[in-house]
Amino acid sequence: MNPAWPVDTARPWLAPFALRAAAAGATLAQGLGVAEALSNQPVPIGLPAGPLRFVPAHTAPADEAYEAFIFRTAQVPTRDNLHDFFNGLVWLHFPATKRRLNELQAAEIVRAGIGAERGPLRDALTLFDENGAVLDAPPALWEALLARDWQRLFVAERALWRQARLLVFGHALLEKLSSPRKPMTAHVLCAPGASRSVAIDDAAIAAALDAAHLASKPFAPLPVLGVPGWWAPNEAPGFYDDTEVFRPPRPAGRLYPE
Numbered sequence: 001m002n003p004a005w006p007v008d009t010a011r012p013w014l015a016p017f018a019l020r021a022a023a024a025g026a027t028l029a030q031g032l033g034v035a036e037a038l039s040n041q042p043v044p045i046g047l048p049a050g051p052l053r054f055v056p057a058h059t060a061p062a063d064e065a066y067e068a069f070i071f072r073t074a075q076v077p078t079r080d081n082l083h084d085f086f087n088g089l090v091w092l093h094f095p096a097t098k099r100r101l102n103e104l105q106a107a108e109i110v111r112a113g114i115g116a117e118r119g120p121l122r123d124a125l126t127l128f129d130e131n132g133a134v135l136d137a138p139p140a141l142w143e144a145l146l147a148r149d150w151q152r153l154f155v156a157e158r159a160l161w162r163q164a165r166l167l168v169f170g171h172a173l174l175e176k177l178s179s180p181r182k183p184m185t186a187h188v189l190c191a192p193g194a195s196r197s198v199a200i201d202d203a204a205i206a207a208a209l210d211a212a213h214l215a216s217k218p219f220a221p222l223p224v225l226g227v228p229g230w231w232a233p234n235e236a237p238g239f240y241d242d243t244e245v246f247r248p249p250r251p252a253g254r255l256y257p258e
């Protein structure tokens with residue numbers, strides 16, 4: 001079964017992936033599976049075990065952790081669905097970052113094994129991989145985001161978004177955004193150091209994935225459909241007054257609001 005198609009590559013959050021998505025989509029339209037469609041794209045990086053490949057999910061052993069299998073074989077098990085289609089697109093576009101995530105996951109599996117709980121580092125790695133985003137923005141936008149001051153972030157400082165770049169990295173969130181709904185929220189990675197911004201660059205994102213920093217859960221929630229220019233409904237008066245989506249800040253005491 002092929003994923004629902006066509007994907008609307010004109011959506012602003014798909015801009016980094018649009019060319020590869022369209023090319024892979026053309027292959028899918030010929031009746032091929034997702035693994036084969038992704039493998040037809042140029043693969044820009046290898047893993048420690050060799051060149052990156054996408055393989056049908058059933059080829060992976062049931063008794064081996066997904067991340068450990070990728071690290072050991074350089075093969076990404078891929079199902080015929082949108083979730084894995086977007087995962088493959090992120091691998092192709094941000095290979096150094098995905099490789100870094102995989103290496104950290106595999107090392108933690110070796111260190112702690114597979115248990116009922118992943119632990120703080122693997123939780124953070126999974127959260128970023130599935131639902132993460134990266135924001136390169138002026139300090140005023142970061143201040144408002146970390147304070148959950150939505151009126152400042154999206155209304156008072158609206159013009160500053162012209163100087164900002166937001167990347168939706170998480171493939172599960174990209175899948176959800178195929179049917180946009182107002183509550184959809186990304187977990188934005190806060191970089192270590194004084195500046196929270198991370199450049200929208202594969203090497204820069206990979207470098208920001210420090211194990212100790214990630215274990216502190218350095219993410220800020222961002223309702224992505226509130227971003228100016230990303231969704232027409234956010235131009236309407238009162239859009240940001242919805243406290244079920246744009247929730248007020250929690251009491252002080254946490255550097256990174258969940």
